[in-house]
Structure formats: C-alpha cells, structure tokens
Amino acid sequence: TKEQTWSQRFESALHPAIARFNASIGFDIELIEYDLTGSQAHAKMLAHTGIISATEGEKLVAGLEQIRQEYHQGKFHPGIDAEDVHFAVERRLTEIVGDIGKKLHTARSRNDQVGTDTRLYLRDQIQQIKQQLREFQGVLVDIAEQHIETLIPGYTHLQRAQPLSLAHHLLAYFQMAQRDWERLGDVYRRVNISPLGCGALAGTTFPIDRHYTAELLNFDRVYENSLDGVSDRDFAIEFLCAASLIMVHLSRLSEEIILWSSEEFRFVTLKDSCSTGSSIMPQKKNPDVPELIRGKTGRIFGHLQAMLVIMKGLPLAYNKDLQEDKEGLFDSVNTVKACLEAMTILLAEGLEFRTQRLAAAVAEDFSNATDVADYLAARGVPFREAYNLVGKVVKTSIAAGKLLKDLTLEEWQQLHPAFAVDIYEAISPYQVVAARNSYGGTGFAQVRKALLAARTQIAQQ
Numbered sequence: 500t501k502e503q504t505w506s507q508r509f510e511s512a513l514h515p516a517i518a519r520f521n522a523s524i525g526f527d528i529e530l531i532e533y534d535l536t537g538s539q540a541h542a543k544m545l546a547h548t549g550i551i552s553a554t555e556g557e558k559l560v561a562g563l564e565q566i567r568q569e570y571h572q573g574k575f576h577p578g579i580d581a582e583d584v585h586f587a588v589e590r591r592l593t594e595i596v597g598d599i600g601k602k603l604h605t606a607r608s609r610n611d612q613v614g615t616d617t618r619l620y621l622r623d624q625i626q627q628i629k630q631q632l633r634e635f636q637g638v639l640v641d642i643a644e645q646h647i648e649t650l651i652p653g654y655t656h657l658q659r660a661q662p663l664s665l666a667h668h669l670l671a672y673f674q675m676a677q678r679d680w681e682r683l684g685d686v687y688r689r690v691n692i693s694p695l696g697c698g699a700l701a702g703t704t705f706p707i708d709r710h711y712t713a714e715l716l717n718f719d720r721v722y723e724n725s726l727d728g729v730s731d732r733d734f735a736i737e738f739l740c741a742a743s744l745i746m747v748h749l750s751r752l753s754e755e756i757i758l759w760s761s762e763e764f765r766f767v768t769l770k771d772s773c774s775t776g777s778s779i780m781p782q783k784k785n786p787d788v789p790e791l792i793r794g795k796t797g798r799i800f801g802h803l804q805a806m807l808v809i810m811k812g813l814p815l816a817y818n819k820d821l822q823e824d825k826e827g828l829f830d831s832v833n834t835v836k837a838c839l840e841a842m843t844i845l846l847a848e849g850l851e852f853r854t855q856r857l858a859a860a861v862a863e864d865f866s867n868a869t870d871v872a873d874y875l876a877a878r879g880v881p882f883r884e885a886y887n888l889v890g891k892v893v894k895t896s897i898a899a900g901k902l903l904k905d906l907t908l909e910e911w912q913q914l915h916p917a918f919a920v921d922i923y924e925a926i927s928p929y930q931v932v933a934a935r936n937s938y939g940g941t942g943f944a945q946v947r948k949a950l951l952a953a954r955t956q957i958a959q960q
C-alpha cells in the first residue's frame with residue numbers, strides 16, 4: 500500500500516483498522532467535483548498572485564480537469580490509503596502532472612479546503628431542492644384548481660370543525676412549501692461564503708487573494724475571520740433545520756393522506772402506481788409512500804440533532820469531529836430530495852379525491868353550527884348568547900338523531916324569533932364555505948385569489 504501523505508513525520512505505519520476508521524474517502528468522494536473546482540480556483544489564484552508561475556497554474560488546472568474526466572468515465576477509484584478525497588486528488592494530480600502537483604497545496608489546508616467543498620456542494624443541492632419545492636407547489640396548485648368547490652371536512656382536535664374548500668386545504672401546504680423555499684434562499688446566503696484561504700486556522704504567509712478565489716467560485720463574500728472560517732458549520736446546521744421543516748410539512752401531509760385513504764375516512768383512493776399490497780391479507784392496499792416519508796422524517800431530525808451535538812463542545816478550530824458532518828448532510832440532502840420527488844408523484848398521479856364521498860361527509864355533521872350562531876349574531880344577538888342557544892340545539896338534535904338541517908322553521912323560531920327561512924341556505928355546506936370570505940379564509944372568492952397569487956409566486960425562481 501501507498502504511504503500516507505504525512506508519513507514522513509511518523510516512525511511506523513498506521514494500523515490498518517485505524518486507517519479504515521480514520522478514512523473519509525468512502526463517503527467524501529461525493530465531494531470530488533467540488534474539490535476539483537475548488538482546487539482549480541486555488542491554482543488559478545496561486546498563478547494570478549505570482550505564488551506559482553502561469554505555466555504551473557495551467558498545468559495544475561489541466562491535470563485537475565483530467566481527474567474530472569477520469570472520474571466521469573468511472574476510472575478514478577481511490578482506496579482507503581488515500582484517506583480522503585483531498586489527498587486522493589492531490590496524489591492523482593501528482594501522478595498526472597509530476598512534481599508540479601505538489602505545489603497545489605501551497606497556502607492551503609484541508610481545513611479551508613473541505614469547508615469550501617462542502618459549501619459548494621450544499622449550494623448546488625439547495626438550488627435543486629428549491630426547484631423540487633417549486634414542482635411540488637405546482638402540483639398542489641394544479642390539484643387545488645380542480646377542487647375549488649370540492650368541500651372537505653375541516654378538523655380541529657381531529658374533530659369535525661368547519662367545512663373547507665379542498666383547494667384551501669391544499670394551498671395551506673403550498674404556503675408551507677413557500678416558506679421552505681424562502682428559508683432555503685435565506686440559508687443559501689450563509690452557505691455562500693468562502694472559507695478558502697483561511698488556511699489551517701490562522702491564514703497564510705503567502706500573498707494570496709481570497710477575494711479572487713471567492714469570485715472564481717461565485718461566493719458572495721469571504722469569511723472575515725480565518726479561525727471562524729475553518730470552524731464554522733452553522734451553515735450545515737441551518738440547512739438541516741430547513742430540511743427538517745420541509746420534512747415536518749411533508750410528514751403532516753403524509754399523515755393526512757394516510758388518514759384520508761383509510762376505510763374510516765375514505766376521502767382519497769390510492770392508485771395502484773403508488774401503493775402496495777400485503778403478503779397475507781389479499782384485500783390490502785397500503786399507503787407505503789406517505790408512510791415512508793413520515794418515517795424518513797426521523798432520520799433528518801436525527802442528523803440535525805447529531806450535528807448540533809457534534810458542534811456544541813468543540814474548541815476552535817478544526818477537530819476531526821468535523822469529518823462527521825458529511826454523512827448526515829449527504830443523507831439529509833438525498834432523503835429530502837427523494838421524499839419531495841415521491842410526494843410530488845403521489846399527488847400528481849397516485850391519488851384521487853372521492854368527491855361524492857367528500858360532499859356526503861360535509862353534509863352529515865354539525866360543522867355548520869358556528870354558522871347558526873353567526874346567523875343570530877349578525878341579527879343583533881350577542882355572539883355568546885347565540886353560541887349557548889346553538890349548543891343546546893346541537894345537544895337536543897343529537898339526542899333526537901337529527902341534523903341541524905332537519906329542524907323545522909317552527910323549531911328554529913321557537914329557539915329564537917330572528918330565524919327565518921333563509922337559515923336553511925345559511926347552513927348548507929356550500930354556503931358555509933362560501934361565506935367565510937374574510938382575507939385568507941376558505942370562501943371560494945378568497946381561494947380563487949389565493950390560487951392566482953400562488954401561480955405568480957411559483958413563477959419566481
């Protein structure tokens with residue numbers, strides 16, 4: 500096996516198990532493209548500032564490009580002895596361009612290097628996830644548009660509360676996704692800061708130009724303090740927070756879909772393309788997709804928790820603990836992307852709302868009781884008094900096995916003389932929803948406005 504890059508300082512070789520334990524190449528190979536790009540920027544800067552010659556700079560950049568080709572062609576397979584992606588690249592570069600390759604690491608440390616790579620990686624991933632959120636929002640809007648006047652029971656405490664436009668319900672998820680999209684944009688601003696040139700911790704004796712590399716790599720700015728630059732993982736934690744909230748939202752939607760598809764609700768039918776069967780119960784059709792999304796949520800919360808714990812006791816600056824930032828971050832990125840994709844497909848083509856069943860559901864409960872109280876209150880009865888009256892009617896109706904719509908006009912008028920025949924219209928489910936026309940409410944006019952606004956919002960990239 501090859502020698503470690505740092506072996507000259509050591510008397511004897513690393514124990515093979517410890518070499519495996521120490522190595523990150525098994526997972527940080529994921530960063531290779533960013534490592535190459537970051538190193539190319541560094542090489543250009545070394546030439547630009549005269550720290551190396553222009554020809555040397557060109558050779559380094561070309562050699563790094565060759566490694567990129569080799570990697571794309573599936574020909575770059577560094578082993579455990581390379582330790583990590585940074586050493587693997589430097590070693591291969593030296594094989595390709597000869598001793599000049601050994602100049603690449605001038606005025607740089609793996610500490611600022613790995614920070615640069617991770618930020619470049621996360622920057623790309625954030626843009627991809629934002630795009631996926633837009634697609635998810637697009638599907639929500641498409642379905643909402645078809646269901647403006649489809650009514651669905653609205654719940655509080657999972658008890659029937661007031662009926663809603665199904666579009667309004669779906670647009671609530673649109674709004675959560677909108678905040679997620681904005682939050683990622685906000686996180687991005689703190690991901691997109693260059694630590695390159697912070698060196699190991701203290702800066703460097705060479706006349707480097709940090710702003711030059713930052714510009715080449717499209718960073719918005721550079722870390723102002725070299726010690727902070729190599730120590731900081733706030734950006735990863737912030738991303739994990741944003742990812743956790745995306746998962747909270749997907750998980751709540753998943754939970755609702757699981758409930759809705761149950762025999763008890765029967766609000767949606769799962770299509771065959773997105774559900775699976777049982778090995779023993781022939782009748783089963785299971786909502787695996789939303790269940791998996793709900794379940795995977797735990798992983799992301801775990802990664803967030805792990806990252807917080809990794810950081811909390813770390814003295815400045817780099818400590819090997821920081822190598823533990825990567826697997827959780829990569830897994831979170833991959834999991835969020837997979838869940839967003841699956842949920843978008845599930846909504847777009849994996850489930851159907853049972854509109855007849857939904858229409859029946861909103862007609863068979865007391866979720867219009869508030870509207871009776873509002874009816875009286877609008878006619879001058881103090882709301883609390885009206886509320887108490889209706890509470891009594893609900894109690895006696897339940898005892899008599901009746902719904903509010905079954906009461907005769909005489910019964911209404913015995914209760915209060917303000918009732919007239921228009922009470923029946925006022926408590927019909929359609930009218931109950933239509934009447935909630937306050938800003939942001941479920942009234943159809945509001946929902947139509949919200950849909951228009953949503954369309955405008957997702958056009959913004």
Ligand code: ARG
Pocket residue numbers: 523527583585609610613817819821822823
């Ligand atoms: N593989 C290391 C990591 O992922 C790279 C940085 C190593 N730096 C060091 N001083 N040992 O964190």
